[in-house]
Amino acid sequence: MNKKAKLSFVCGLALTMLAVTTQQTVKADTTTDNNQVTTTNDSQTQAVSQATAAVSEAVATDQQADQAVTPATATADTTDQTNTAATTDDNTTSADQTATTQADASAANVTKIKGIVTTKGQATQLYKQDGTLITDRQLGPNTPWFTDENLSYNGKSYYRVATNEYTDGNDVILTYGNAADGIVRVKQSGAVNYSRTAQGFVKSGQPNLGANSVWKYNRTDSANGLTYYQIANNVWLNSDDATTAAAYQNPNGWLQISNSQIQPSGGNVGYDLYNGVEGIKTYLVRKYFGYSNVHTIYDGSVTASVRALQARKGLPVTGVVDLKTWEAMGFVESTWYGIDSYVAPLQTNITSTxxxxxxxxxxxxxxxxxxxxxxxxxxxxxxxxxxxxxxxxxxxxxxxxxxxxxxxxxxxxxxxxxxxxxxxxxxxxxxxxxxxxxxxxxxxxxxxxxxxxxxxxxxxxxxxxxxxxxxxxxxxxxxxxxxxxxxxxxxx
CATH class of the missing domain: 3.90.1720.10 (endopeptidase domain like (from Nostoc punctiforme))
Known part of the structure; x- marks a missing residue:
């Protein structure tokens, strides 16, 4: 029974006793003399005193009960404040700060890092700093999240992905740096292999990579003024030993050298043929109609022949060769696009002289x-x-x-x-x-x-x-x- 209920019960009891006493007094007044009334009045006073005493005792008992409940309430409040302090950021009360300190003390072993944790093929649970499971949300499968803190708690490793929200290290894959895509070339002195740990980059002890070898990297990171390139799973080179610059490049103002495959440009792949167009597709069309290719150009004669063909084949009579007309001549779609899209395969790379x-x-x-x-x-x-x-x-x-x-x-x-x-x-x-x-x-x-x-x-x-x-x-x-x-x- 809580305080209010107890108080109401006791007060009600006292009033009932008082009412009963009063009724008895009235009856006594009608049948007895003053002495009896005095006696009755004394009894009334005694009853009221007893009721008051009962109320006081009940209040005292309730206060003792309050005091007994206070430690449990305080504990519950502290736990709640701990969560609040960890969830909020800078706006903490002194109670919050105390709670946070207690949580930190129980957590221990917090290491600042800069990395990415990627969830595995299932939804990933989140935990508070004190190890409590967060039940109203999860991280989606196969998704990357920035992490800035590694927490060791009860023999397990956790990674912070939001304020007071951590993933279990067993549920994610930790990587460092930022996703990237490029080619790096080892300089003439060779390149030392590094591994990335929470404390930073350390030499792996593996043999150095050979001068002028080329490696594809998928992540970059930085430390101590150097750029690091990840060329395999936790295998890194740094910019002291490797570079993304080509061994040779023309000066500014000259035609520049690309180290990636050049793509078709300057018009549509699969362009139509009409008056004035030259090139291989026109050459093949002229040859189809039996025209000379001493000068390969789409001229009036070709236009007339194309119109006649289109009329025979039930195609729109435009005199322009599009893909449908091309196929009506017996050519295939792959050549229509393939002739236009050809760019010689790149035969050089960033090590080329x-x-x-x-x-x-x-x-x-x-x-x-x-x-x-x-x-x-x-x-x-x-x-x-x-x-x-x-x-x-x-x-x-x-x-x-x-x-x-x-x-x-x-x-x-x-x-x-x-x-x-x-x-x-x-x-x-x-x-x-x-x-x-x-x-x-x-x-x-x-x-x-x-x-x-x-x-x-x-x-x-x-x-x-x-x-x-x-x-x-x-x-x-x-x-x-x-x-x-x-x-x-x-x-x-």
Missing amino acids: RSDHIEAMINQAYKYLGQPWITGAASSPDYGVDCSGLVTQALYASGVDSAPITAIQHAQPGHEWNSRDYWADDRMPHVNFNDRQRGDLIFFTDPSTGIIWHVGILLDKNTMIESWPFAVQVHSIYGGRGNIAGVKRVFH
């Missing part, structure tokens, strides 16, 4: 040897190319993207003469003719107009690989290609 880049360019050019000269063409070695198309694909293989001069752009109307665009491109400086060397580009002009009309790749001072009517070949620079306009350098 200047010489490596030059050789990659020339090696790609040799893959076209013997293929026909086709105007506006710059696709794979399965087909022919023209002179500037050969250069474009050779550059791709060496890591150089010459956009806006591209393989797709070359086939579009008005871009047949990409040799002129390369000649005008300031990202490839002119060099003295007498200083020419392997890997330079050599340009020629039309003797009748003086306008640039041809480009080749120098193999040495006097020989080049080129695409000249009617095939890709190795030829002397003095072999009737027009007047030599000059030489430009791709690699510094």
Whole structure:
């Protein structure tokens, strides 16, 4: 029975006794004399005193009960304040602070860290700092969470993911640093292997990695002014020993070298064919209709033939070759997109030297040897190319993207003469003719107009690989290609 209930019960009892006594007094007054009344009044006073005493005793008993309950209440309040103090941040009362201190003392072994914990394939329980299970929420499966604190409690390890919210170390996978994606190159002195612990990076004792070896990393971290790269499960290199910079790069203002595969650009992969378009798809369409490819261009004759075909096949009569018309000619969808999307596979990486880049360019050019000269063409070695198309694909293989001069752009109307665009491109400086060397580009002009009309790749001072009517070949620079306009350098 609580205090109020007890008090109400006792008071009610006293009033009942008082009422009974009063009734007795009234009856006595009507039948007895004053002495009896006095006696009765004394009895009434005694009854009231007894009732008052009973109330006092009950109150005293209730107060004792209160005192007996206080430690349990205080304990409950302290536990509640502990939770509140851990959940709230800076706004703590003195009681909260005491409770927090008690919780910290029982927790012990808190280590500050900077990492990521990723939950496993199931929902993950959360716990308070004192080990109490949080029942109203969980972490989703396979999700990453930042953690800044490792808590050792009752022989188990926990990671803080929110204020006073921790995951069991057995339920998550701890990683350090930030997710990343890149390539790192070991410097000439080799690279020490490190492991990451809660205290920081320590040497793993594994053999050093070899100079100029290349590694893919998936996380980065920093410590003591150094960047660390994770190249395997808890295997790290630092920026003293490794770098993301290429061994060779052109100066600013030159065509820059990419260490990742170049992607198609300069137009749509799967572009339609219409008046003025050149390149491989036009070459195949002209060949289908029996037209000469001395000059491969989509002209009026091709348009008329395409319209007639479309009419026969029940297609919209547009005179434009789209994918449906292409397939109506017996060609397949894969070539419609594949011809446009071809970019020579990268043959260099961040360890490549200047010489490596030059050789990659020339090696790609040799893959076209013997293929026909086709105007506006710059696709794979399965087909022919023209002179500037050969250069474009050779550059791709060496890591150089010459956009806006591209393989797709070359086939579009008005871009047949990409040799002129390369000649005008300031990202490839002119060099003295007498200083020419392997890997330079050599340009020629039309003797009748003086306008640039041809480009080749120098193999040495006097020989080049080129695409000249009617095939890709190795030829002397003095072999009737027009007047030599000059030489430009791709690699510094």
